[in-house]
Every structure is written in structure tokens, then in C-alpha cells.
Amino acid sequence: MLKKIAALLLVPVLLAxxxxxxxxxxxxxxxxxxxxxAALQKALNNYLGGSATLKYPAxxxxxxxxxxxxxxxxxxxxxAVLYTTDTTSSNVWLAVLEPTGESSWRVSRVVEGLxxxxxxxxxxxxxxxxxxxxxxxxxxPQGDQYLVVYQYDGDTLSTVISKSYTDMIVADFTGKGDTxxxxxxxxxxxxxxxxxxxLLTANDGEFRSTQTLNLGEGVYSxxxxxxxxxxxxxxxxxxxxxxxxTSSLVSxxxxxxxxxxxxxxxxxxxxxxxxxxxxxxxxxxxSRDLDDNxxxxxxxxxxxxxxxxxxMDKRLSFLLWKDYTSMAGGNSKFGVYDSEYNxxxxxxxxxxxxxxxxxxxxxxxxxxxxxxxxxxxxxxxxVDPADNAATGVGNYxxxxxxxxxxxxxxxxxxxxxxxxxxxxxxxxxxxxx
Numbered sequence: 001m002l003k004k005i006a007a008l009l010l011v012p013v014l015l016a017x018x019x020x021x022x023x024x025x026x027x028x029x030x031x032x033x034x035x036x037x038a039a040l041q042k043a044l045n046n047y048l049g050g051s052a053t054l055k056y057p058a059x060x061x062x063x064x065x066x067x068x069x070x071x072x073x074x075x076x077x078x079x080a081v082l083y084t085t086d087t088t089s090s091n092v093w094l095a096v097l098e099p100t101g102e103s104s105w106r107v108s109r110v111v112e113g114l115x116x117x118x119x120x121x122x123x124x125x126x127x128x129x130x131x132x133x134x135x136x137x138x139x140x141p142q143g144d145q146y147l148v149v150y151q152y153d154g155d156t157l158s159t160v161i162s163k164s165y166t167d168m169i170v171a172d173f174t175g176k177g178d179t180x181x182x183x184x185x186x187x188x189x190x191x192x193x194x195x196x197x198x199l200l201t202a203n204d205g206e207f208r209s210t211q212t213l214n215l216g217e218g219v220y221s222x223x224x225x226x227x228x229x230x231x232x233x234x235x236x237x238x239x240x241x242x243x244x245x246t247s248s249l250v251s252x253x254x255x256x257x258x259x260x261x262x263x264x265x266x267x268x269x270x271x272x273x274x275x276x277x278x279x280x281x282x283x284x285x286x287s288r289d290l291d292d293n294x295x296x297x298x299x300x301x302x303x304x305x306x307x308x309x310x311x312m313d314k315r316l317s318f319l320l321w322k323d324y325t326s327m328a329g330g331n332s333k334f335g336v337y338d339s340e341y342n343x344x345x346x347x348x349x350x351x352x353x354x355x356x357x358x359x360x361x362x363x364x365x366x367x368x369x370x371x372x373x374x375x376x377x378x379x380x381x382x383v384d385p386a387d388n389a390a391t392g393v394g395n396y397x398x399x400x401x402x403x404x405x406x407x408x409x410x411x412x413x414x415x416x417x418x419x420x421x422x423x424x425x426x427x428x429x430x431x432x433x
Contacts, residue, residue: 037066039103040079044095047107052083055092060120060137069123071096071152073130078152079105080134082118090116094136096152109157114138114146124170126160126200127151127207129178133160137168147184149207160207161200169226173236173256173263174201183238183263185223186212195223195242197254199263211262215252219244219275225286229296231325237266239287239296244275251278251287251298253324268324282317284342284430290321290333291426297321297333299344305334306355309373312366315340316357335426336368341382341402346426348417367412376412378423383408399427 044052054065061067067080079097084090092113097105113136120137126149127133134150147168149161167185174181179202186196194217200209220242227239238254252274255266271277280301290297298321305318321333321344335346336357347355347368356373357366365381381396385406396408397420409423 036079036103037064040066040081040097040105043097043105043107044081044083047095047110048085048087050085050087052081052085055082055084055118057082057118057121057137060135061122063121067121067123067134069132070130071123071132071134072154073128073132074154075130078108082113082121082136084116088112092116092118092136092138094134094150094157096157108154109152111150111157111159114148114162115140119145120168122170124180124182125178126170126180126182127202128205133207135168135170135182137165144187149182161209163198167223167226169228169238171228171236171238173199173228173238174261175236175256175258176202183226185226185240188222190217192217193221194218195220195240197238197240197263213254213263215240215254215265216242216244216275220250221245224249227287227289227296229289229323229325230294231323237296237325238263239298241286244279247281247283249278249280249283249285250275271324280319282337282339284339285319285337286430288430290344290428295323295325295331297323299337301337304353305336306351306353306357307371309356309358312357312359316366319344333426338380341407342430343400343402343407344428344430345380345423346428348415348422350417351415365408368418377415377418378409378411380407380409380423382406397424399424400429402429 056065057063065082068077071078081095083093093110094113095110096108098108100106115138117139118136119139122135123132125132136148138146145165147163147165148159151158151160163184164187165184166187169183170180172180182200184198186198195215197213198209199211222243224241224243228236231237240252241249242252244250253266254263257264267274278298278300280299285299287296287298289295300320302318302320308316315338317337319335319337323331333346334349334352335344337344354371356369356371360367360379360381364383365379367376368378369376382402382405396410399407399409409420411420
């Protein structure tokens with residue numbers, strides 16, 4: 001029997017582009033280090049006999065060159081530092097340092113990374129409950145990505161796994177409770193495409209690959225993102241967003257089968273074609289935990305949500321977000337998506353198929369009306385708060401900041417369930433998780 005869906009242990013690790021790493025490094029390198037960070041760099045510089053340049057990862061658990069944790073399981077936290085030097089290769093190096101006293105450190109081991117940029121940097125209990133393994137994602141100038149899992153035992157710093165990959169996620173998929181599992185999406189290796197997922201988990205004290213699962217051959221071109229969440233029976237499930245070409249996205253759902261010890265595709269009741277049921281054409285519409293309840297919601301573009309008048313039909317779409325975590329098909333949330341600002345605004349289900357949306361008079365947003373367009377229920381707009389003309393007439397509430405602009409809302413005619421409080425709590429900027 002499928003063990004659907006264990007408590008979510010780690011937020012999915014999604015990888016940003018090479019330029020993000022450079023931007024972060026530029027922003028964060030300037031401030032002077034202090035305290036433990038300064039002591040770590042001093043110990044590293046003494047060890048190298050020169051000055052190390054710190055490297056900032058773009059994503060992961062650690063958004064700093066410095067990471068702290070009990071890597072070897074001895075009960076005392078060690079440190080890890082990402083850096084480059086002028087005297088060695090251009091690749092990133094990883095150093096593990098042991099504490100030698102109050103604010104004092106010594107370099108224990110160093111190892112050369114695979115490329116000059118660090119895409120992600122994280123730690124997880126992959127092998128046992130006491131030690132932590134370091135996961136470093138590297139990216140080449142050509143955009144190829146490589147994941148290395150490092151194991152430090154107090155004496156040596158060894159490579160457990162080194163793999164080419166496109167995405168990864170860490171969570172307790174196998175339900176062990178005391179260790180975490182790693183799932184990698186591997187680059188396509190056949191002309192037919194598809195996505196290969198690799199499950200790596202702890203067995204008899206060793207962390208190793210236990211399964212590869214091929215999905216969507218002839219349909220998927222590559223993996224767009226991986227997500228993990230909990231379902232109605234408190235089990236863990238994995239959602240994979242995949243490209244079906246250059247512009248369309250679909251999703252697949254994978255569960256761990258406790259009886260066989262393998263991941264396998266899951267098809268919710270009544271869903272015969274998961275690709276058709278989850279198809280969307282906006283590249284930004286990745287699955288996510290939309291309402292922060294621990295489940296992964298999958299967005300679907302629908303054509304029966306209502307009427308979109310020109311020019312709003314070029315910018316807006318009606319969406320349903322579904323979590324598919326129960327045999328009845330899970331929960332769904334209806335609303336409208338603004339592709340220009342990557343915003344989803346949830347609407348009462350009673351509006352589904354019964355509304356018309358048109359541009360507001362100033363062209364800064366849209367009006368949600370009854371199906372005939374004769375009654376305006378609310379207005380949504382994006383304006384510069386410093387612009388006096390944007391103050392307008394009416395009681396506008398700031399919903400969110402979008403760069404230097406504000407997303408604002410006002411209720412024009414009362415509609416049951418559509419209050420300013422509801423709009424504020426259920427409007428999501430999809431660019432942030």
C-alpha cells in the first residue's frame with residue numbers, strides 16, 4: 001500500500017541562475033567581517049599563507065560563505081567556508097575548520113570544488129542522526145550543474161556523491177524519521193527526453209543510490225522544479241514540474257511505496273491524464289504551497305473562470321490551484337493570475353464562471369465585475385505611491401510592494417466573501433516563497 005505523502009523536513013532546494021550568485025556576492029562582500037566570521041577567515045588566511053576570497057552561494061540553507069554544524073557527529077559544531085584563492089585554480093574550494101577555543105579555529109581539511117561558482121550550499125542528516133553532510137551545487141560557465149555531497153569524519157573530508165543534475169530536493173520521503181533522503185533530477189540522456197529521478201537514501205549506515213525512476217519519455221523535455229509536501233494521511237509526496245517543450249509546463253506526482261521501497265507515480269482518483277490536467281503556458285506558474293498548510297498546490301489554467309475583456313485577456317488568466325492529496329481530489333482555490341506582475345489573487349468560488357474583468361480607467365489595473373459588467377465589486381491596481389495621481393478617490397488598501405510600486409485594492413460594491421481582509425490574506429506574489 002502506498003505510503004502517501006511524512007512531515008515536510010526541508011523546504012525544496014530550488015536553484016537560481018549563475019548571475020544570481022554574482023549579484024549576491026557583489027552585494028554581500030563589501031561589509032567588514034566581525035566576530036566568528038572574522039576569526040574563521042583569519043584562520044583560513046593563515047593556513048593558506050595568503051588572502052582567501054569568500055564565495056557566496058546563490059541558494060540553499062546557507063546564503064553565506066560560512067556554515068556551522070556538527071559535520072562529524074562528535075557533539076561539537078564545526079565550520080565550513082567557501083572560498084577561492086589567487087594562487088590555485090579558479091575553482092571554489094571548501095574548507096572545514098575545527099574550534100580550538102573561544103573565537104579560535106584551525107583548518108582541518110580542504111577540498112577543491114568542481115567549478116568557479118556555487119549554485120547552492122546546504123547540510124542534511126543523510127547518513128545518520130548525529131552527523132551532517134554538506135551538499136554543494138556547482139554551476140559551470142556553460143550552465144551545467146553538478147552536485148557534490150561531502151562527508152567529514154573528523155579526520156578526512158571525502159566525496160560521497162558527485163553527480164550532474166538539474167534540480168534536487170531533500171526530505172524524508174522514505175519515512176525513516178531520523179534521516180533525510182535526497183532526490184535528484186538528472187539531465188536528459190536520450191533523444192526522447194523525459195526526466196530521470198534518482199533516489200538516494202541511507203541503508204545500513206551508508207548513504208547511496210537506491211533507485212532511478214524514468215518519467216515522461218517522449219513528453220517531458222526537462223525538470224523545471226521539485227517540491228515536497230504532506231498529504232491527508234501525513235505521508236510525504238513529491239511534485240515535479242516539467243517542461244514539455246520551451247513554453248509549457250505540466251506536473252507529475254510521485255509517492256514512496258513502503259511495500260516495495262521505491263518511488264512510483266501517483267494518479268489521483270478521476271485523473272486519467274495528469275499532463276493534460278496540469279497543463280499551463282506561463283513559465284512562472286510553478287507548483288508551491290500556496291496557503292502555507294504543508295501541501296503542494298499545482299496550478300492549472302482554466303477557460304471557464306469568467307470573461308476577460310481586451311486588453312486584460314493578454315495579461316490575466318483564470319487559475320485553479322489543486323493539491324490532489326485526498327482520494328476525492330484534494331482542495332482547490334479559484335482566482336485570477338496577473339502574468340505581468342506574477343500575482344495570484346484568490347476569489348470566492350461562487351465567482352467561478354460568473355464574473356467579468358476589465359481594465360480600470362487609469363490603465364493601472366483591473367476591475368472585477370458581475371458577469372454582465374454592470375456592477376463593479378473591486379479594483380486591483382499597481383501604482384507608484386509617490387505619484388499624487390495614484391492616490392485617487394476611494395479607500396485603497398496596500399496589499400504588497402512590487403519593487404518601488406504598490407499593489408493596492410479597494411472594494412466598490414459589497415460581495416459575500418470578498419472583503420479587503422480576504423484580498424490581503426489571499427493575494428500571493430508568486431516570485432517569493
